[in-house]
Amino acid sequence: MQGLDAIETPALLLEEIKLEANLARLREVLSAWPQVELRPHMKSAKSLAVARRVLPAGGPITVSTLAEAEYFADHGFDDILYAVGLAPSKIDRAASLAARVSRLGVILDSREAAAALAAAAPGFEGRLRVLIEIDSDGHRSGLRPDDPHLLEVGEVLAEAGLLGGVLTHAGESYGSRNFDDLKRFARLERDQAVLAADRLRAGGLECKTVSIGSTPTALFAQDLAGVTEMRAGVYMFQDLVMAGAGVCRPEDIALSVLCEVIGHQADRGWVVVDAGWMALSRDRGTQRQAVDQGYGLICDMQGRLIDDLVVINANQEHGVIARRDGGPLQSSDFPVGARLRILPNHACATAAQHKAYALVRDGRVVDHWERFAGW
Amino acid sequence: MQGLDAIETPALLLEEIKLEANLARLREVLSAWPQVELRPHMKSAKSLAVARRVLPAGGPITVSTLAEAEYFADHGFDDILYAVGLAPSKIDRAASLAARVSRLGVILDSREAAAALAAAAPGFEGRLRVLIEIDSDGHRSGLRPDDPHLLEVGEVLAEAGLLGGVLTHAGESYGSRNFDDLKRFARLERDQAVLAADRLRAGGLECKTVSIGSTPTALFAQDLAGVTEMRAGVYMFQDLVMAGAGVCRPEDIALSVLCEVIGHQADRGWVVVDAGWMALSRDRGTQRQAVDQGYGLICDMQGRLIDDLVVINANQEHGVIARRDGGPLQSSDFPVGARLRILPNHACATAAQHKAYALVRDGRVVDHWERFAGW
Numbered sequence: 001m002q003g004l005d006a007i008e009t010p011a012l013l014l015e016e017i018k019l020e021a022n023l024a025r026l027r028e029v030l031s032a033w034p035q036v037e038l039r040p041h042m043k044s045a046k047s048l049a050v051a052r053r054v055l056p057a058g059g060p061i062t063v064s065t066l067a068e069a070e071y072f073a074d075h076g077f078d079d080i081l082y083a084v085g086l087a088p089s090k091i092d093r094a095a096s097l098a099a100r101v102s103r104l105g106v107i108l109d110s111r112e113a114a115a116a117l118a119a120a121a122p123g124f125e126g127r128l129r130v131l132i133e134i135d136s137d138g139h140r141s142g143l144r145p146d147d148p149h150l151l152e153v154g155e156v157l158a159e160a161g162l163l164g165g166v167l168t169h170a171g172e173s174y175g176s177r178n179f180d181d182l183k184r185f186a187r188l189e190r191d192q193a194v195l196a197a198d199r200l201r202a203g204g205l206e207c208k209t210v211s212i213g214s215t216p217t218a219l220f221a222q223d224l225a226g227v228t229e230m231r232a233g234v235y236m237f238q239d240l241v242m243a244g245a246g247v248c249r250p251e252d253i254a255l256s257v258l259c260e261v262i263g264h265q266a267d268r269g270w271v272v273v274d275a276g277w278m279a280l281s282r283d284r285g286t287q288r289q290a291v292d293q294g295y296g297l298i299c300d301m302q303g304r305l306i307d308d309l310v311v312i313n314a315n316q317e318h319g320v321i322a323r324r325d326g327g328p329l330q331s332s333d334f335p336v337g338a339r340l341r342i343l344p345n346h347a348c349a350t351a352a353q354h355k356a357y358a359l360v361r362d363g364r365v366v367d368h369w370e371r372f373a374g375w
Numbered sequence: 376m377q378g379l380d381a382i383e384t385p386a387l388l389l390e391e392i393k394l395e396a397n398l399a400r401l402r403e404v405l406s407a408w409p410q411v412e413l414r415p416h417m418k419s420a421k422s423l424a425v426a427r428r429v430l431p432a433g434g435p436i437t438v439s440t441l442a443e444a445e446y447f448a449d450h451g452f453d454d455i456l457y458a459v460g461l462a463p464s465k466i467d468r469a470a471s472l473a474a475r476v477s478r479l480g481v482i483l484d485s486r487e488a489a490a491a492l493a494a495a496a497p498g499f500e501g502r503l504r505v506l507i508e509i510d511s512d513g514h515r516s517g518l519r520p521d522d523p524h525l526l527e528v529g530e531v532l533a534e535a536g537l538l539g540g541v542l543t544h545a546g547e548s549y550g551s552r553n554f555d556d557l558k559r560f561a562r563l564e565r566d567q568a569v570l571a572a573d574r575l576r577a578g579g580l581e582c583k584t585v586s587i588g589s590t591p592t593a594l595f596a597q598d599l600a601g602v603t604e605m606r607a608g609v610y611m612f613q614d615l616v617m618a619g620a621g622v623c624r625p626e627d628i629a630l631s632v633l634c635e636v637i638g639h640q641a642d643r644g645w646v647v648v649d650a651g652w653m654a655l656s657r658d659r660g661t662q663r664q665a666v667d668q669g670y671g672l673i674c675d676m677q678g679r680l681i682d683d684l685v686v687i688n689a690n691q692e693h694g695v696i697a698r699r700d701g702g703p704l705q706s707s708d709f710p711v712g713a714r715l716r717i718l719p720n721h722a723c724a725t726a727a728q729h730k731a732y733a734l735v736r737d738g739r740v741v742d743h744w745e746r747f748a749g750w
Contacts, residue, residue, distance in 0.1 A: 009462065011750075084693065089380075112710065113637070262462050281657055316418055316439055336488050337462065337463035337464065348691060
């Protein structure tokens, strides 16, 4: 156990009590829908210790890279969904991974990718299931539920014994500004996924899995009829983008970056700290929200928000803290050597800049939880 | 040796011939100023192999974290400048490091920090020198050359036998838009550093080192009289921010991220690839330049720019490539499985997302150079 004044800065802090509360919140939402299985997305946490908190008894997970899948497979997770369109060059590696787990899921959204995978199907020895990616909101990838190619892709996969169902991610829900937006995106995501599944079924194909998920839509879903699994990742930590979208409060954010004051520019009202973009990430996800939080909000060592302070700029190893209104700061309130905590814009991006979480309980570091990185 | 079609994507490629040309360019500039010693900043490369290319016979280096300093000290570099204001809590760790090298340099810009370090001076056994950070352009940290505290800080350090000189970094030069801007920032940086040194000397203090450096000002310096050392880092790789500032051409950029096409949204003219912000970083450094390059420009496998294509959006593991003018793209020109290379906005940030460089010579990967990370 170490005090927060004793560890090296910058450091990534994870508040255990907030992590547990965030996990409980989604479990509570899902408890109303027993047919919906939680398949948490480990792309945010990338940590075995966090995964074990999310799923104490084990269970299915979602990952964002094959290396991440391999890492979790090495540690006993044996039902893994790799939720990024499978590049053809990764098929062999996926087959090697499939040999080590009970079930591997992959996704795709084109006839080309389906044909390439169907040709390689024997190498997976029945342990692969493919979900067709559905575009529910114009965000990124996927086929629209009414795309004329949907059935064709489904047939190619079904013929090869690979068709598992459909998957969508309501990426546009991150742009929500209020509860109405959140509920609307949640409904859209569910409806579009179910519509795509129904189209496949109407075409005579089996569609067992209807997988949806994003943190905003998972937490604000009013109706999950027809859905079979829920993926979400950042809900474990929450962040300022989620707070700006109305998904959580700033005080729910479990991650922060501990830093130390290294100087001032008194005439400009700046406090300079030793956490720059290398520790915070370059993510400026709040830039387009109603309130731009710069590179993050400031808390004291106890995690209490200091009103009106914001990280206004970040260089590689320097962060510049100032009042949001540009007014003067009392340097003596933040002397050289004082420590502060910065709440991140985007938990996934900030966490990715660090090798481990310093787990904080009652204001002390009680454990170091390694993170995984790479492809 | 591997072809670029055989390695896993996403991957960070480093073109050896461009690296060497970039290194030669700065050496050529500095050859006119024999009193100026090159002290390359390793914050961009964070790689022993790159450092050895920059300094084949060894030599002084600059670093951005103490962990980086320790890493290079472990590998034989024994004259290291840590160029971020020293946090008081890092003094003991710096003293341990100083015991393992010939000379350790640190910087600071306040009486508080100078007093804390002076009190700890005996622990450094004469191997520490302190440079006073000078603010030459209002960018970030440092004392203005005419700051009334400059002499006071100098005296505290001199009395403790620690005063080495002055240092500045023309961070605002990154905002240059033409050669005139670049030359003006270079002159400002040199003049302000020399002015601060002269003020210390006029106050009866020795000021041996006058350290300046940023890639734009290093490459466009017209006059280095009175300067004793030059720090620069990103010049080794160059990037789109540097190209946008007129410092280099896009074809000089030695780093790129290799990716693979995983899908399309034909009606929107999008090509989706497996390099998102995790591989590219969230850096949007060209956003405020005359030409916004999104999350990067696109090259073919041979490294030739494909006109008018840009990464318009990035999610964690997805990049979206489109025509800059929003016009249609022929999907068949970029089939699923095709590979492309993305030039980075900011080399330091993009490289930081990877564990190693794949060194490319004549279109093939000839080596893997590890990167260092962390604090």
